[in-house]
Amino acid sequence: MRFTYAEAMTDPANYVPLAKAAEEAGFDCMSIPDSVAYPEESSSTYPYTADGNREFLADKPFIETFVLAATLAAVTTKLHFVPFVLKLPIRPPVLVAKQTSSLAAISGNRFSLGVGISPWPEDFEIMGVPFEKRGKRMDECIQIVRGLCAGGFFGFKGEFYEFDPISLTPAPTEPVPILVGGHSEPALRRAVTLSDGWMHAGGDPVELDKMLDRITALRAEHGMTGPFQIHVASLDAYTTDGIKRLEDKGVTDVIVGFRYPYVAGPDTEPLADKITHLQRYADKVIARSK
Template sequence: MNSEGIEFGVMLSTFGDHATPEAFRRVAQTAEREGFDAVWAGDHVTFPADIPDEYPFSRSGESPFHVSQDAYDVFDVLSHLAGVTDEIQLGTNTCIVPYRHPVDLVREALTVEALSGGRFDFGVAPGWLRTEFEVLDVPFEERGSRTDEFLRLFERAREEGQLAFDGPHHSFQETGFYPTPGEGRPKVWIGGRSGAAFRRVGEFGDGWTIFWDHPEDVASARERMGRAWDDYDRTGTPEVAVVRAVHVGSDVDRDTLLVGEASKVIEDVEAYVEAGTTRIVLDFYTTDVDEQVEQVERFGREVASEF
C-alpha cells in the first residue's frame, strides 16, 4: 500500500466473447508493469438459460450474463496468471462459496496461494443467481449458513493443516489441507451489503469488497464494519475495496465518478480515500481488450502515480 493508504487493482473480464487467455495475460501483465497492486476476477460455475432480473449491481436488476457466454473457471485463470506474473496479487472477486464442496474449495484456494507464491486474495460471497444454485443442486435458501460453515472451516484449515469437522451441512473425519499458507494468508475479502456480510467481515474477514458504491456509501459501511470488528474483539481495521468502472479521458460521455480527465479522476479517488477506501479496483466501460489495456496504462501513469 502506498503512502496515501490506497491501493489499485484491475478487474478481469472472464465472461463473454472477449474473455480469452490472451486477454487475461495482457491485462494482468499490463497492470503489473504499471505498478498496480492486484488483479481480480469474478466467479460463476455456469450461466443457466433462465437468469432472473435480480442482479444486485444494476438498478434494473438485469444482469450482463447470458447462457451462451464463455465462462472461465476463476481458479484456473488465476493459476495460469500465477505463472506469467511475478509480484501482483491475484484474487477472486468474488468466489461463490455455498455451491461448492468446502473441502474441494479449500484445496482450490490453497493451491492458488501456493502456485502464486503467497499472492492470493480470497474474495468470497454467498451468491445471488438462484437458478445457478438449482443447476448445481444446492438449496439457495442455505447459501448464508453454507458460507459461514465454509469460512469456519477455512479459518481452521489454514491454521491447523489437518482436522476433523462437524458442521451443519458437511462433516468429515480428520483429513489434510496442505500446502498450508503463511501466517494470515491468504487474505479473506467478504462481499455483500447485508448485515450478515458485515458480521462476516468482523468474524472472518480481512476486508470488505463491493461493486459501484459511492464514497458516502463506503463511509456508512465502514461504521457498520467497525461495530462488527469490535464485536469480535479484532485489532486493527478492515480493508475496503470498491470495484467501479473507470475511464481516464474526455472521450466517454458520462457524468459520474472516476470518469473524465486525470485531474477529475484524482479528485474522485481522494474522495474514496477520505471515506475509508483502501483499494480501488478498475472495471471498464468497454469489452475491447486494446481499450482496456490503454485505460490501465493511462490510469497507472496519470492517476495512480499521484498517490
Template sequence: MRVPVKFGISTFVTDDGIDPVSLATAIEDRGFDALVIAEHTHIPASRESAYPGGGELPDYYYKTLDPFVTLAAAAAVTSRIELFTGIALLIQRDPIVTAKEAASVDLISGGRFVFGVGAGWNIEELRDHGTDPKTRGALLDERIEAIKALWTDEPAEYHGRFVDFDASYSRPKPVRQPPIYIGGNSDATVKRVIRHDAGWISNAFPADVLAPRIQQMRDGLGHDVPLAMFGTPVDADYWRTVDDLGFGQVALLLPSVPRDESLRLLDEYAAKVAQYRG
C-alpha cells in the same frame, strides 16, 4: 499516517476477451497492485433473479473463465501483484477442493492470493449446485470456517450442519493465511465480516451507502476493517472519496474486451492514476 489507496484492476475474464497471461503482465507492467477476478460457473437459460445492475444481464456473465485457473496463469507470469477472487461464489463450491485450489494459487504465487468470497445473487445458478437459497448464508459461514481449518491444521477436521468431515490431510498449505474479504451489502454481510474478522469487498456504491456499512463493521469489530472494492469507476473524485473512507485498495473496472482494446484502456487508466498520485 495511513497508506494511500492502492489501485488494482477488476474484470470478468472471458473466452473472447484478453487472455489471462497478457492481462496479468500488462497490469503488473503498468504499476497496478492487483488483479481481481469475478466468478460465475454458468448462467441458467431460464432465470427469474433480477440482475443487480438493472436491465439485461451483460453478455460477459455468460463467458467467464474459472477464477482459480485464471489466477494460476497470472501467478506464473507475475511477481508482485495480488491475485484476488472478487468474489468466489463459495456457496457453489466444494470447500475441500476450493481450499486446495486457493492454497495452490498462493503457493505458486509466493503468497499473493487474496480470498474474496460471497453468496452471490443468481438464485437459479446456486440452486443448480444443490444450494438452498434459504440457508446459503449459514452454508457460506461453515465453508469459510472449514477452509480456514484446512489451510491451518494438519490434520484438519470440521463438523457443522452443512460441512462435515473427519480428520484429514490437505496439502499444500498456503504460504501465508490468505486474507479473506466478504462481499455483499446487507446487515447479514456486516455480521459475517465481524464473525470471521474479515475484510469487506464492496461494489462501487455511493459514499452515503458505504460509510454507514463501514461504521457498522468497525463498531462490531472494535477496530478498522480492511476494505477493497470491485468495479471502481475511473473517476478521481470518487477515488478521493473512498480513500477518505479508509479503502486500502480499489480495482478499476476493465471491460471484457479483446487484447488491443484492453491494453489501450490500461494505458489510459495508468496515466490517470499517475496524475491522481501526483
C-alpha cells in the same frame, strides 16, 4: 492504497496480456470473475443492475475462476489475484480450500479469496446444494476454508459439514486473506466476524459511506482493532483527490475498471485500448498516489 484492476466478460485471450500489462503498470492486484453456468430460463434478478436484468450475461465467456487465476499467476511475478467474488456456498468447501491453498502456495502467496453468496437459486440447484439456509452454510464454508488453509490438521463439525481432522499439503507460507463481498447487513457482519476484509461492488457513494460506517460500528461492537481490508469500487478511485478521500475513510484497496460490462453482446473494445486505459490510469493516479 493498493490498486486492483478489474476486467470481466471479455475475450479470454485478453487476460494474459492484460495481467502482464497491469503488473508492469504498477497495479497491485487483478480481480478474477466467477460464474459457473447460465440457465436457459430463469426468473432471478441481478442485484447490481438498476432494473435487475441479467440477460447481458448470455453468451459471456467465463474461464473457471481458479484456472484463470493460476494461468495469470504463472505469467506474472508480483501481481496478486482475488476472485470478485467466488460463489462459495455452492461449492464443496474442502475442495475450495485445496484449490485456494494450492494456488497461494504455488504463486508465492499472491492469492486472496474473495467470496460471496450467489443471489440465484439456479446456481445452488445445478450444483446440488439447497438454497435454504445459504447464509449459515456460507459461514461454515468460510470457517472450513480458513481452518484448512492454515496448515496442520483441522476437523469440523457443523450443521452442514462434518469431517475428522485432515491436512492439506502444501500449505501456503502466509495466511490466505479471506474477503467477503455483499452489501446486506448479514454480509457486512460476516465480513467483520469471519473474514479479513470486505469487498464493495459499486453503487451510490452515500450508500457506500453508510456501509463503511456500519463496518466501523460492527468492528467496535466485536472489539476488533486489528488490520481489516476494505476493497471499494468507487468513482473516487479515478482521481488522486478521490483516492485521498477514500484513504481517509479507511479504504485499503480500490477496484478500477475502464468499461461498463453490464451490456448485451461481446466485448468489442480492442486489447490495445484496454492496455492504454490501464497505463494512463497508472500514470495519472497510481504513480501520484504512492
